Amino acid sequence: MxxxxxxxxxxxxxxxxxxxxxxxxxxxxxxxxxxxxxxxxxxxxxxxxxxxxxxxxxxxxxxxxxxxxxxxxxxxxxxxxxxxxxxxxxxxxxxxxxxxxxxxxxxxxxxxxxxxxxxxxxxxxxxxxxxxxxxxxxxxxxxxxxxxxxxxxxxxxxxxxxxxxxxxxxxxxxxxxxxxxxxxxxxxxxxxxxxxxxxxxxxxxxxxxxxxxxxxxxxxxxxxxxxxxxxxxxxxxxxxxxxxxxxxxxxxxARHRVRPLRVAMLGHGSVGAGVCEHLLAHPGRFQLNPVLVRNALDHARNGQAGLRFTEDLAEALENQPDIVVETIGGTGVARSLSQSVLRDGMHLVTANKAVIALDFDRLHELAADSGRQLRYSAAVGGGAPILETLDRVSQSGAVLSVEGVMNGTCNFILGRLGEGALLADAIAEAQALGFAEADPRGDIDGDDAADKLAIIIRHAFGVSIAPGDIAKESLSDLSAHRMQAAAEQNLVFKQVGHCSASSDGRIEARIELRALEPDHRLALLRNEENGFLVQLPHESLYVQGKGAGRWPTAEAVFADIVDIQRLAGGHLKQPAGLRPQRCAQTARMPGEEIA
CATH class of the missing domain: 3.40.1160.10 (Acetylglutamate kinase-like)
Structure with missing residues (x-):
């Protein structure tokens, strides 16, 4: 919103x-x-x-x-x-x-x-x-x-x-x-x-x-x-x-005749499966390669009709797809693949905020060099289109500050803590609902929010700040005494990411646990919702949407895919003189990160 x-x-x-x-x-x-x-x-x-x-x-x-x-x-x-x-x-x-x-x-x-x-x-x-x-x-x-x-x-x-x-x-x-x-x-x-x-x-x-x-x-x-x-x-x-x-x-x-967009899906976890469902719901518009997974037999047994699965990267990237959708996650295999995909002339759509935050410049350079699109709307905000909003407003006037609740998992957990739940129980519930990963430390300790904030800073101010250089406060440091004191004052705890530009061009950035008045717009966010306040010289904007879960994230990924198809008008040609894709030289993928 x-x-x-x-x-x-x-x-x-x-x-x-x-x-x-x-x-x-x-x-x-x-x-x-x-x-x-x-x-x-x-x-x-x-x-x-x-x-x-x-x-x-x-x-x-x-x-x-x-x-x-x-x-x-x-x-x-x-x-x-x-x-x-x-x-x-x-x-x-x-x-x-x-x-x-x-x-x-x-x-x-x-x-x-x-x-x-x-x-x-x-x-x-x-x-x-x-x-x-x-x-x-x-x-x-x-x-x-x-x-x-x-x-x-x-x-x-x-x-x-x-x-x-x-x-x-x-x-x-x-x-x-x-x-x-x-x-x-x-x-x-x-x-x-x-x-x-x-x-x-x-x-x-x-x-x-x-x-x-x-x-x-x-x-x-x-x-x-x-x-x-x-x-x-x-x-x-x-x-x-x-x-x-x-x-x-x-x-x-002219009568528009658009050929199907050839899509390679890497990963078939919660988000990847949601994206595949969207692609299959548009027959004639997309042609899906075998989906790269860790265990093809399990996915074939339990997966969606109309999909083929593979553990072989070369098979997943067969016939030079137009676009590669990376939903593997992590910074291992996904990081190297992201660069290879763009280098070898394929469009890239990803929800991987860690890879984008680490390799922002390199990935954009590769996309520009190959004349291909790099899209990552789902990396920040999920269904809340904060990056698109920043891209629009930063062209017409200086952004003074951005702050927001940018981790839906933490927002859900803090809501349960405010209701008296124990941290371990709140995490387990978030995992059961698909909001939290099996290892939730990236969410709890603020690393996920720092990755997102680093990307926001690039879009808002055009400045590079490493996620590791952003000060973070962990949910595990939030004491019961501090929670009780906030409750007595009718305040609501939120994990808030903040970035602002000073008059001399310095950027201040932090991830903090902040006790907000109950009528504050960020305090009103519930469960997995994300919300962002963007301060401009003469006005402020508010952007809101669900920031975690299969469908909001898959919606943003699918929107990126459709944007690429729309911009290309269906005429997605392979650049002349492309080398055989180097990223397909490894016959099998390491399995630790692939759903």
Whole structure:
């Protein structure tokens, strides 16, 4: 979550609409969450408007007709709206699992008003202030489309009514556009599923869009957008391009044919397995090599369908993959592999904060020399996009300081200690939930937070500080007497990383156990949540999200993978003259670090 921590300009806002053409089963909400996360980590607030699952509205109409037998339309409207209510709740759950802060609002909670017939009404009003207030605590507002509150109860907006909801939200809330996520990547001259040489439009005026879209976008939504000056984008999941509908002349563009991205996965522990699940959920977009693991037989017996496993590094890197995803961890094998991967012309995505902190300059040099991408969003913050935020704000103004709760494991453990648990019991619970490693000393002693703080310092100030040179305070030094004294004063202990720049350019950095007032924003973080306060010359920003666990970390890793695919446009060519990969010369991997 990114929001102003002090009064500032309104955040950039985007409305995303997910129709039933992309929501077929409950599994599709995770794919929709990826699309939402792409926008939130780019610094946008998102209103996600959702349709019912594919076929559900028709099924509700059918059962209503069967039970009611020509009953009043107003009663049918009450029934068929349930598909959107269910869908909004499922979307909220998917975002929560991914570590994205979201609020799910029903129409009556937004004063979303409508007028007209029960089954074909139009939206007429919204309580803007009431809706925007939720962005103080969330990055995403999820709203059911297709219906609003009429004078005598719920009314629906007609077939395709969720398009209209998205357009009206964009108008009322001042969003930059309404992006309609469909099962096609834009508007075509003909149906591309049946006409292979159909041309795709880069842009369309409103009248031409109504003529050629043939129901792809609801006519009422196009008419409303034209009268209100709202830009509509028609796009597919995960695609950077779209057909823009607005006050522009029609223009056709190239039809995008993207070959699958070849991916090598190194490691299949908690995070690696989560990333693999995301990759497999997008058939046609990714081609997975055998996954490198310590014991291939065990993983084959218990692993995911559709995956092959190997203990042989050369096999994991066969056929020169486009991208290598390292989830091994540690600073042994993973450290040498990270350099070899970039040196040999492959993109690298990693969640390994220790390797990035140690070899920041060298890895970036190798990436630049080979013309490849180095991505490591998951190394700091998990689902809290702190590095992306720092990259944005450091370009426009000096960062004065950054401080935050940056170790979700410690935050969870400190919460349990505050409830009276013993340290050993709190650690065991964190391990059982997948937040803590088998050896938790890196978290407990502050080494993990120091690695993250060193990376933050590079992005905030462009200065190199070795993690070992950052002062650290260990949880094991937190005495029961100190905990009791804080409790008596109603204070909350947090492990806080702090870095700031002095007027002479010196950087102060430390990891400390700090007793905070209960209403402090960092004190409000619960369980595995991370939170960061970024102080700028004239304002401060707050970034929040889940910082530990399989799904928030896997979400950040997957977002890096998709960013590389999007930037490359699918044209991922091997540089000329590449040597055979040196990192494949070792036939087998040492097994001590591989899940």
């Amino acid at each position: 990114t929001s102003p921590a002090s009064p500032a300009s309104a955040p950039k806002l985007c409305v995303l609409k997910f129709g039933s053409s992309v929501l077929h089963t409950a599994d599709d909400y995770a794919r929709a969450a990826h699309e939402v996360y792409r926008h939130t980590r780019a610094g946008e607030k998102v209103v996600a408007v959702v349709s019912a699952l594919d076929g559900e509205t028709d099924a509700l109409f059918d059962v209503g007709a069967s039970v009611g037998q020509n009953s009043h339309d107003a009663m049918l409207a009450r029934l068929v709206r349930c598909g959107e209510l269910k869908s909004a709740a499922l979307m909220g759950l998917a975002l929560q699992r991914a570590g994205i802060t979201a609020a799910v609002l029903d129409p009556h909670e937004m004063s979303l008003k409508a007028e007209g017939s029960s089954l074909d009404a139009n939206l007429t009003g919204l309580d803007k202030a009431r809706v925007l207030a939720h962005f103080e605590q969330a990055d995403v507002i999820v709203a059911p489309g297709f219906f609003g509150e009429g004078a005598d109860g719920p009314v629906t907006l007609g077939r395709g009514g969720t398009d209209l909801t998205a357009v009206m939200f964009a108008h009322w809330l001042g969003a930059s556009r309404a992006r309609l996520i469909k099962d096609v990547d834009g508007v075509y001259t003909d149906d591309p599923a049946h006409v292979p040489d159909a041309h795709r439009f880069d842009q369309l005026d409103y009248a031409e869009a109504a003529r050629v879209s043939r129901g792809l976008v609801q006519d009422k939504a196009i008419q409303a957008a034209q009268s209100l000056g709202v830009i509509i984008e028609v796009a597919a999941l995960g695609k950077a391009f779209a057909t823009r509908i607005g006050p522009v002349p029609p223009k056709t563009g």
